[in-house]
Amino acid sequence: MKTRFAPSPTGFLHIGGARTALFNWLLARHSQGSFALRIEDTDLARSNASFTEDILASMGWLGLDHDGDPVYQTGRIALYKEYRDKLLADGHAYHCHCGPERLEEVRRKALATKSKPRYDGHCRDLGLGPAPGSVVRFRCPEQGETAWMDLIKGPISFLNDELDDLVLFRADGLPTYNMAVVADDHSMGITHVLRGDDHVNNTPRQILLYEALGAGLPAFGHLPMILGPDRKRLSKRHGATSVQAYKEMGYLPEALVNYLARLGWSHGDQEIFGLDEMVGLFSLEQVGRSAAIFDMGKLNWLNSHYLKGLDDSELGGKLRPFLEEMGLDAHDPGFLAKAAGTVKERGKTLREMAEKAAFYFKDEVPLNPKEAAKLLTPEGKEGLRAFLAALPGLDSDEAFDKYLEEGAKKIGAKKGAVAQPIRLALTGEIASPGLFDVIRVLGEGKVRARIGRALEWKP
């Protein structure tokens, strides 16, 4: 079994493309076959090498390795010409001299009569030769139907007269999508073509091309689309869609891959899958047929699940770039790990955790003025001084809790009344990781310094 992922470098690798890549990869790895990467860069105007780099980097980040070097279509033009010439020689293709104006005219007329716009076959039997500005078209059968057993949707069929004489080679001498795909999939020995739903109506055209070429057919499967919350095809206006954007927001590749796999594929009630486990379990039979809406909430849940599985130093290392991006000094791995441990269960993404851990790394934490006004009253400051005095004895969670309890009893209030001024002084806010953890991570020196600054605070 040989599969491939064939993105065009006209944009970043997006969520939909990543899922197509994942399923192709899974199918190949499950069957111990191979998985090829092909860059479809025949659209010279829109293709860009930086997008190719993004695609490669994103695939690597997700852990989807391909076999062999990536194949670039622009390096295979001679091959496509061979296929074209064979089609021409066998009478399955012809030269067409129709210009854009005439084509536009034909399209307008079709729309006017409420039928499907398609080429009218004007040059089909004119026996024209190549000429500047001319294209090569496929001679599509006018009768019969083209059908296949779709790997995921079951039987699909099209009447041939719905299809028109598609352009195989453009006026610029480069192949169009369908020509290049067929030539590549055939010459590369691809056995299973898994692609997005949006390609279903290319499939009958490609099958007809294979047949005209006298070539054997690969199996075709079409994955349902991924939609935005408005049920429209996922796009930029739904927010982040590129894989890199998710990386930058602080998602773990294992979370994204797990989420993408569950979007359309299932294995009973199981929700958590590692890449290796998926390889063993993957089956096209369990791939759904209907479109799915991308749900950030569930991705968040999976991300925090994987985040919780990281040990402190691992998490610290992943947090570091996010902290540094905020201009903080996070070079000390030991401190980083301790700080990371306290925010592990307090964020859905690395970015969110870094924000919650930022106070550890600041030389001076800005005190939330509104809360300071409420908490750093004369009584509050008295509590801080008492805390400072008791600090040397607070060497365990139990001791600290006992301190809070007794302090609360003394002033006839709840433990929070004692804890919150301390929290504000140490973290700048009234929500933070566990207070004793904060004290432990910060160490006595920093604790004293921060309490000292809070004591100097004035409204």
Added chain:
RNA sequence: GUCCCCAUCGUCUAGUCUGGUCCAGGACGCCAGCCUUUCACGUUGGCAACACCGGUUCAAAUCCGGUUGGGGACGCCA
């Protein structure tokens, strides 16, 4: 408009092929309780779906037909 595809809780889905074990299961989210020094985590419980109409059958979420709804494609883009 034409063609193609799809249809189970708000969302992802199990169950559909091989009708009965499903007055439909799990997960996310949501709501309530518990835990608690804050925020979270955790935990317990709860709300919530077979699009509609007809047919086949002793029996239909499961099979068939239609309707409605949704998506996709109609490029010398891929």
